[in-house]
Amino acid sequence: MIGYALTFGFFAVCLALMLNLWRLVQGPTLMDRVLAVDTMMINAIALIILYGIQQQTTLYFEAALLLAMFGFISTVAYCRFVLRGDVIE
C-alpha cells in the first residue's frame, strides 16, 4: 500500500515541480521567479524524503537538510541584494 502512496507522492511532487518551472519561465516580475525557485527547493526536499522512504535508507536525509539550508540562504541573499544592492555590508 505504501508503494501506491509513494507513486502518487512522486507524481504529485513532479507535477508541482513542472508547475513551478512554468512560473519560473513565465514569471512577469523578478520576485515571481525568486518565489518559484524557493518553492522548487521545498518541493525537491519532499522528493528526496520520498525517495529515502522508497529506498529504505536515511542516507539522503543530510542532502535534504543541506537543500533546505541552501534554498533559504539563496532566497534571502537574493532578496537582500534587491533591497540593498549588496549581500554583506
Place this chain on the structure above:
Amino acid sequence: MAFWLELVISLLIVVGGCFVIVGSVGLVKLPDLMSRLHAPTKATTLGVGGALVASMLYFWGIEGKVSIHEVLITAFLFLTAPVTAHFVAKAYLHQHPEKKPELPPTGRPYGWSTYDAPPDSTAGQAGDVEAEKKD
C-alpha cells in the same frame, strides 16, 4: 509492519502530495505576486511536513527505533518560511514603487519602512526592529 501503521503512513504521503500540488497550483493560478505568496508559504510547508512525519513513522516501523532527525527539517522549514515570505514581499514593494499609493496609512507619523527612512537612527527602537528583521 502493522496494517494501521501502513495506513497512516500512506495517508500522510497522499495528503502531503495533495498539499504540495495545491501550493504549486496556487503559484500558477493566482493573479499577482502578493496573492501568489500565500500559496507556497502555507501549502508547501504542510506538504513537506506530511512527507517528513511519514518518513519518521516508516523508519520507526521497519527499524523499531525512533528516527527523530526529521524534526530538524520540519522545524527549520517552519522557522524560515515566514522570513522568506517577508523578504520576498519587502523586495517586491521595493522594486515596485508604484504600489505605494495602494498601501493603507500606517496610523503613525511615519510611512512604511521600505519607502521611508526611520525617524532617528539614534533613537534605538525602530532601528533595532529593522535590524532584527533584516539580519
Place this chain on the structure above:
Amino acid sequence: MADKRHKRTFWERWLPHPLMTLTLVLLWMLLLNSFTVGGLVMGLILGVVIPIITSSFWPERPPIRAYGKALSFMLLVAWDVVVANVIVARLILFHPPESLKTRWVTVPLDLKSPEAITVLAGTISMTPGTVSSDLSADGRSLLVHCLDAPDAEEAVMQMKTRYEARLKEIFP
C-alpha cells in the same frame, strides 16, 4: 552593550545563555539521530563554547518570562497552521481568483520588544491567508496582506486578540 564596569558573575561569564546551550545540545543530538555518551559530551562542548564565542552578538537574554505560556502558544500556532493550510487550499482550488477580496491591512502594535514583534510577524505569516509584508518606519505598526478578507476591521481584531494578547503575556 552592557556597562563595562559591571562585574560579571561566574555564570554570566561562562554560561551566558542557558536556553541556547540547551537548544544546541538538543540540535546536536537530533543531528546524530542516536544517543551515545560521546555524542552528548560533544554536544555539551559545542553548547558551551558557541554561546561564549558569539556572546557579543546577543548581549542580552531574550525577555521571555512565561515558558509554559510560550509552549501553549506554540501548540496554538501549530494547530492554526494546519487550519490555515486547509482554508488556503480551499480558496485556491474552489474560488475563482477574481472573487477573492485581497487587501492590505495595517495592524497597530502594542508590543515593544523586537523579539516579540518578530514572533508576531512570523506567526501572522504562517496562519490563515495573511502575510506580514512591512513595518512602519518607527516600528510601531505592521503591514499585512490578506488573501481573502471581506472585513478588514475583523481581520485586524482577530490577529490582535488571538496572537498579540498572548505574546504580550510571554514578552512583558
